Amino acid sequence: MGAQLRVYKRRIRSVSATKKITKAMEMIAASRVVKAQRKVAASTPYATELTRAVTAVATGSNTKHPLTTEAENPTRAAVLLLTSDRGLAGAFNSNAIKAAEKLTAKLEAEGKEVDSYIVGRRGVAHYNFRERKITESFTGFTDDPSYADAKKVAAPLIEAIETETAEGGVDELHIVYTEFVSMMTQTAIEARLLPLSLDEVAAEAKPKGEILPLFDFEPSAEDVLDALLPRYVESRIYNALLQSAASKHAATRRAMKSATDNAGELIETLTRLANQARQAEITQEISEIVGGASALADATAGSD
C-alpha cells in the first residue's frame, strides 16, 4: 500500500471516531433540552403567582421599601452573569460574557461602580484570565440547577442590596442571562431586577388590563413586602438559571450537530482523495508493468 493512501485511511478513521463522539453529545444535549424546558414550564406557575402578588402589594399600598424605591444617586451596581460550567456550546458563553461587558461599561459610564457576581466556570475563567475582580462566584450546578442553588446565588445579592451603599452595599441589581426563545434561537439579554420597575412587573402580571383587588395584608403590608421581595428575586434568578441551562443545552446540540455534519463532509472528501490515491497507485503499477514488459520485449527483439 502506498504511503499516501495509508495517511488518508488513518485520517478517515480518526475523523469517524470524532464524528461518533459529537453525534453522541448532540443526542445527549437534545434530550437534556427537553428536560430543561420542562423544568422551565414547571417553575412558571410559581413565578407568575409571585409576580402577581408583588404587583398587588406594590401598587395596592404606599409602602416604601428599599427594594422598590430608586436611590436618588445610585453609585454602585451588582451584575449577575450566568454562564455554563462547560464549553462546547458554540458562542453561548461568549455572547453572555459580551453582553455583561457591554452592560458593565454602560454602568461605569454612568458613574457607577460595578460588582460582578458570576455563575459558571466559563465566566469565572474568563474574568480570572483578565484579572478582573469577581465579588462572588458559583459553580457546579449550571447543567441542572435546583431551587436551592438559586437561593444560594440570591442570598449574597439580597444581602448586598439591603446593605447601605456606604457600607459596601449596592443600589441596583442587574442580571445577564441567555433567554431560551426556541430550539434554534437563544439570545443573551440583560435585565434590571432591582429596584423593581413596577410598570414592567405590572405589564407582565396582567396582560388583559384587569384591575387588582384591594388586598387585606396579613400581618401588614411592610411585612408581606419584606418577605415577598427576596422570594421574588430568588424566583427570577431560578427562572434565569433554568432558561440559561436550557439555552446551553440547545447551543451544545446545535454546535455538535454542525460538528457532526462537518465531520461527515470531511470523511467524504477524504474518501474521494483516498480513492484517487488508490487509483493513481494502480495506474502507476500498470504502467510500470507495461513499461517493464515492453522493455523486455525490446531486449529480446534486439538479441535476435
Add this chain to the structure above:
Amino acid sequence: MAAELHVALVAADREVWSGQATLVVARTTSGDIGVMPGHQPLLGVLESGPVTIRTSDGGTVVAAVHGGFISFADDKLSLLAEVAELSDEIDVQRAEQELERAKAEDDAEARRRADVRLRAATAAR
C-alpha cells in the same frame, strides 16, 4: 350552586395540587386562618405548618408547607411555597429519623421542618 374556591398549591419547581375546595386552613405568621368562598382579598405570609384543604367532593387534602405566601382574590386562592409536600408524599419513617437527628444535633430549623411533615402526615390519617 354552592360557592367554591379555586385553589392552587404551588411550590417553586412544580404545581403540587390544584382543584376546587370549600375551605382552606393555613398558618400565617399571625395565626391560623381559614378561607371560605367570598372572603375578602387577602395576602399573607405563611409559617411552616400544615395546610388543610377541604375539597368540594368532601375529601381532605393536607400538605406540609415550609414558608411562603397565601393570596386570595375573586375566589381564586393561591398558596405559594418554596417547599410543599402532600401528606401522602411524605415518608413518615424518614421524617421521624430526621426529627431524631435534628433533636440530637439541636438544629431548630430541621426539627421544625420534620415536625411539620409528621403533623401533616398524621393529620391526614
